[in-house]
Amino acid sequence: MRALCIHVGATARRHIEQQGLSPDAISTIPAAAGGPKGLILGPLDRFIFGDWLTRSTQPLHLVGASIGAWRMATACLNDPVAAFERLEHDYIAQHYELKPGEKRPSAQHISELFGQNLQAFYAGRVSEVLQHPRYRLHVFTSRGRHILGREQRWRTPVGYAGALLANTLHRKALGYWLERVVFSTPGAALPFASSDYPTRRVDLSQANFSQALQASCSIPFVLQAVHDIAGAPRGAYWDGGLTDYHLHLNYAAAQPPQGLVLYPHFQKAVVPGWLDKHLRWRHGATPFLDNMVLLAPNPQWVKTLPNGKLPDRSDFMFYGADQAGRSRAWRAATAASAQLVDEFESWLRQPDPRQVLAL
Numbered sequence: 001m002r003a004l005c006i007h008v009g010a011t012a013r014r015h016i017e018q019q020g021l022s023p024d025a026i027s028t029i030p031a032a033a034g035g036p037k038g039l040i041l042g043p044l045d046r047f048i049f050g051d052w053l054t055r056s057t058q059p060l061h062l063v064g065a066s067i068g069a070w071r072m073a074t075a076c077l078n079d080p081v082a083a084f085e086r087l088e089h090d091y092i093a094q095h096y097e098l099k100p101g102e103k104r105p106s107a108q109h110i111s112e113l114f115g116q117n118l119q120a121f122y123a124g125r126v127s128e129v130l131q132h133p134r135y136r137l138h139v140f141t142s143r144g145r146h147i148l149g150r151e152q153r154w155r156t157p158v159g160y161a162g163a164l165l166a167n168t169l170h171r172k173a174l175g176y177w178l179e180r181v182v183f184s185t186p187g188a189a190l191p192f193a194s195s196d197y198p199t200r201r202v203d204l205s206q207a208n209f210s211q212a213l214q215a216s217c218s219i220p221f222v223l224q225a226v227h228d229i230a231g232a233p234r235g236a237y238w239d240g241g242l243t244d245y246h247l248h249l250n251y252a253a254a255q256p257p258q259g260l261v262l263y264p265h266f267q268k269a270v271v272p273g274w275l276d277k278h279l280r281w282r283h284g285a286t287p288f289l290d291n292m293v294l295l296a297p298n299p300q301w302v303k304t305l306p307n308g309k310l311p312d313r314s315d316f317m318f319y320g321a322d323q324a325g326r327s328r329a330w331r332a333a334t335a336a337s338a339q340l341v342d343e344f345e346s347w348l349r350q351p352d353p354r355q356v357l358a359l
């Protein structure tokens with residue numbers, strides 16, 4: 001059974017029909033939020049950043065939210081293959097001890113331990129990320145506005161209830177509650193047009209790198225918000241996936257115009273925000289994605305993985321205290337996903353447009 005599906009927008013299809021797909025055609029690589037689902041993309045990350053892209057020299061924008069931000073920051077480290085291997089190991093090995101009487105670890109405990117792990121992961125290496133000769137990193141966060149401006153016991157649930165209702169009525173209305181704040185490599189312009197949603201750009205720095213990356217991964221009620229990030233507007237910052245779950249951004253209208261967008265993703269649909277997960281009418285492709293080449297696992301192949309699905313956060317509850325069982329299942333899924341690389345390499349040698357599907 002084939003593991004890989006390749007989906008493209010209209011502009012990307014014309015490019016492939018005329019020129020195939022070479023690494024120097026790529027200008028942007030997004031990386032979605034989605035927690036453990038991102039583990040399935042580890043072998044592709046190692047191939048793309050450790051091999052394929054090394055055959056080109058152009059600058060590249062790396063755009064990430066939540067685990068996607070962690071992946072893209074990792075891509076900026078020296079020896080990205082070893083760095084991605086460590087990320088996979090550390091993510092699978094994470095474990096949060098329960099205190100007596102707890103059914104789930106507290107948000108404070110998870111935030112403290114996760115922050116310590118991020119600090120250890122990038123210790124002494126932030127300059128590698130910020131000063132990478134080719135890669136321009138963009139870390140997405142969601143900044144609370146009005147009642148969500150500070151995290152508090154009653155304000156936060158009420159605020160997110162309001163955000164849910166507003167988003168259901170209109171995606172842009174979510175901007176009253178949550179602002180998209182992107183922390184970018186100093187001086188790097190955003191590789192997408194941002195008129196679709198309230199957006200603010202802030203330079204990444206040594207002082208705010210860890211805060212921004214932790215905020216990008218801070219799922220409400222699971223982790224605590226990160227407050228008052230250095231160099232950015234005051235306020236509470238949460239998971240970048242809230243505003244931009246799968247980074248359905250207007251890449252096609254970027255100024256100056258960009259090349260192709262290569263998107264290793266864990267599914268075909270590019271869902272705009274986390275609150276849109278169950279709003280199926282927002283899951284279709286738009287002209288924003290016309291220059292995108294999306295790599296995703298075949299849904300039928302996914303059914304052959306442990307438990308018949310991708311790793312996800314429900315596995316923490318399913319396996320409970322059986323950390324070894326969860327780790328075995330996740331390692332088996334990531335090992336199986338090496339097939340995605342084999343099939344992508346094979347297609348790159350002879351890019352057959354007949355094997356390419358529409359987004």
